[in-house]
Amino acid sequence: MKYLATAAVAALLTATTAMADGHSVVRMGTEGAYAPWNFLNDAGEVDGFERELGDELCARAELTCEWVTNEWDSIIPNLVSGNYDTIIAGMSITDERDEVIDFTQAYTPADPSSYLALSADTEVEGGVIAAQTGTIQAAFIAEQGWTVVEFATPEETIAAVRNGEADAVLADKSFLLGAMDGSDELVMLEREESIGGGVGMGVRESDADLKAAFDAAITSMKEDGSLNALIVKWEVASTFE
């Protein structure tokens, strides 16, 4: 028993494979539940705007990338403890998050958020609004002093409006448009909120090289227009000038 334990500890401490240099593989962390930004396709693989964008960025930066999904709730803690190397999950750049992690430059411009409700004359001010936990939308509603009900996944925020638990849901317009698709009970309200500062990729604060590599790749995609083409293809946001 004692030998077994010693052997196990020894194996744990020395287990290693051939090469182990820095970022020979960059692990890309995403949520996989926020179409059209990122979602799992029928084959169970990560798909969407950010999948295509991320693969292109990795190709331009000459990095080998691997995709990993993680719950939205714990997506930042798992980045800083090193379970993956980037967050590419439709995350808006905010000062609050910037204190904990670093962001690359934005790969989509700052866009307003929209409401989805059961009827077009829903009054959102002072109402009960659903939002995903830890999003800029949830923070915004709380600031206004309205009632916010938070859910762990985007799917549940929509379900809350359908079953009347919330009057409306506040989220990125592109996600709500996708969720409305094929359903005639939900309508988008005219009111929009200008919150957030564009969506960027999150990296650890100590990972300056990786940040620089992705910044350069994003700049090159902006310059040759391929980034705008991707944004249009997936209808995720407005395009860059």
Added chain:
Amino acid sequence: MSCYLTTGKHMGFYWSFLTVLSLLAITAPLSLSFGFGGAVAARSRIAPLAWFGKGYIAIVRGVPDIAFFLFFVIALDQGIEYLRHQVLCPDWPDAIRQGNDFLVCPEAKMPLGNAPQWLHETYGFFLAVFTFAIVFGAFAANVLFGAMRAVPKAQLETAEAYGMTRRQTFWRIIVPQMWVYALPGLGNLWMVLIKATPLLFLLGVEDVVYWARELGGTKTPRFTDYPHGDWRMWYFLVLLIFYLAFTRVSEIVLDRLMRRLTRGQATAAGEAQRKAAA
């Protein structure tokens, strides 16, 4: 329909049932051995060992499971990486804690950053197994500790009269007889363990709950060949049936086991069995 049920995503869903079953298959014996070790330690005449055993039982039983699962797994993961860092990169110049970041040298990552995804998943799975085993081991230790004391005093005195040492009495008299007293408690633990498996989801393992939620979620025609509304209820119904069937089978097996263990025991049920057979 059959095309829908065999998409890659559904295959993931079916595999996750195997994940749950293998978790149980590995965790149950492991926590039983942790429990046995804990109970033996708690009974020990060597004071530090007894303190260790009793401390283990008291602390783990007292901390809420969820807090334990959220905290312990991260601590364990970082602890392993910290140890590997000390051994593998003794001359690393940078601090491990930089602000919020936990940074060990690349060679110390567990598993290595460039390891394939399945290795990361397997590693996560075994962290989960180990955590489950510690938690349920503490409860099992408490059950076995009580069961060892429940073995009739007369049996132990007889063993002494025959000149058996303490060690011999333990292995030849107490251990074979304690199971009948331990089984009701252990059976309960097994049932709770089955129902605790959805906690895997908290630990980031893609288990049955993860896939049921993902597959049941509303799908719009733009992103899938099989659009549907909110079907989560139906997927969770499948899970309900799975768990009900599984616990029912467990009950039947535990009943049989109890009858087998009762045979020839100095308990009321053992006596009844003897009379019925006579």
